Amino acid sequence: MFESWTRRSSVGAVFVALLASATLVLADEKIIPTEQYNTEKARALAKTYEGHLRHLSDTIPHCYPWVAIQKAGLGFRKPKGSANDDRYLSVWVWVEQYYTPEFAATPRDGRASAMFQRYGLDLLKRLASHSGLLADPSVKGFAVVLSWQKPVASLPPGAQPLGETLAVFMEKEKVQKLFKRQISPAEFVKASFVNTFEGKQELGTIPLSLHHNSQVQHLVSPDPPDASAQC
């Protein structure tokens, strides 16, 4: 009896260990591997804030089941073409979104603003939730990159689906001021670097329109997140 219980426990423990290691691998895929960084500064940041990166990698998919972090989408990157080694804690997500007809009919700038208002600001809060990182002079700021499928209604019939991408780089002092309401959303946008893409084509900056505590009516999301996810 005891032997049987012990054997079952052992099998269970092995199963749990396998499951845990599989989860770990999946979580790791979302975080940029340290060896892929080109500078020692970036590698040091990745090591120092490994726990925060893992926490983000674990919580974001639970808190937003309709958002998927891209492979190697989480880490300390710098904007393309940056002369300095300025590092931004960055997250790149794909938003799997059901579009209302109103959203599909909204122009590109409006779609990007709605996406950032709905997902970007909250992701930004999560990135900036580490007090040590906020005080670290090696970290320049934060970057949120959102990709979603361009509404089919705005594509020619039979065309391959296109992803729309909004990339926003923000200095951490401005982010803190935004959340403390010391600057307006308009001032915040003005101080940020905004870039957009359609498919692989770079479209450049757009005038983002953000508001404090505004609900985005035209983006419908599925069920609320798990209560157990502690979001």
Place this chain on the structure above:
Amino acid sequence: MRKGTAFALILGVGVLASGCATSAEWAEWRAHPTHFASNQHLGFSVRHTGESPTPSVRRGDIDAAQKESWWGKAILVSPDQIFEN
């Protein structure tokens, strides 16, 4: 009479040829033999038919849409167009 038959024949071949798919189109069709990726995709579509349907999106729909590429595989910017490591 003979001229008329030849004309009809050429016209018939032309019509048939224009209706045929290319090998690439056949390959695409074979990869997606049904309009819906799954029963869940069909169910989602049925729930959202009509002029202005009331959206009803379940978490399982989002998971399935990602796994089964309900909306097709979108062309997306590559990371090195945005970032440097």
